[in-house]
Amino acid sequence: MIDLSTPRTVSAAALYAAAILSAAPLLSLRGTVLTGVFALLIDWMMFRYFGYRRSAIAMSELITLATVTVIASFLNRLLYHRKAQLESVRDIAAAVQRAVLPHPPDRIGPLRFAARYEAARADARIGGDLYVVVDTPFGVRCVIGDVRGKGMGAVRAVAVGIGTFREAALHEPTLTGLSERLEQAVVLETQQSGNLTELEGFVTGVLVEFPRRGDEVRLINRGHPAPLRILGDTVQYVEPGRRSLPLGLGALDAGPECVDTVPFPEGASLLLYTDGLTEARDETGTFFDPIGTCTGHLRAGPDALLDALIADQCRHTGGRRTDDMALLVITHAPNNS
Structure with missing residues (x-):
């Protein structure tokens, strides 16, 4: 033309x-x-x-x-x-992500589970966040954690942490003993890394145990963002009774390990997450607050809640993601539901 x-x-x-x-x-x-x-x-x-x-x-x-x-x-x-x-x-x-970070079971007894992993980079499939759910003789045990650092060093630490938790959760009778085993594994991994910067590494995390009997949940928080407990229209942070240092820095903490016990009746849910959720900011620098989303979407189920959280955070940040994010929701459902 x-x-x-x-x-x-x-x-x-x-x-x-x-x-x-x-x-x-x-x-x-x-x-x-x-x-x-x-x-x-x-x-x-x-x-x-x-x-x-x-x-x-x-x-x-x-x-x-x-x-x-x-x-x-x-x-x-x-x-x-x-x-x-x-x-x-x-x-x-x-394939590596499925092997290192497998999806948790949908249900164990009265507990229902839903998990999501969102990498900071759109073309990445795995990073430094982790979650594990294990059915043990002592109850259902879970952990969510965030490894300091990026790259293959963080992925290696995730693999070590998950492997140690899976093995120790089946044999350690107490949650404090399980925490000590994870502490030892993180210290050994950082010492054997051969990299001076990695010797400063640590892992923040929350260890959770749902006993076989009783409507309660036990938690040990090692320098990690406080979980959210959702019960009806009430959403509140489960703050630790005593602040503990992250895994890998336990030698600097002279105090005793603190195990917090919280009621967890039927209908209650616990949201475990890494700081990629709450440290996401909008254009004005305001952090994302998940409480509003948790209040309105839980009745549709744990999967719907996680989908809503990811969507609301994406709207809050305008689609920008600067950190990996792992989410795990545990819901105490009735046995007949």
């Missing part, structure tokens, strides 16, 4: 070349080649229409478009192989 509506001295050759190059990342190899052939055909028809069919300008322009077609085809293949490689890496990362 530009060729036909402009003087004979004006050429749209640059647009033909742009069309071919634009096809390379968007279409298949066949589509890219056909775009080049179509551009060459239209350009040749325009030269014939204007009487330049055998001119040096026409030959030079057609050769240029043919060269661009060859280059675009090469770029198309290169991008295809890069995309296939990226998809392979993502599949491997997803």
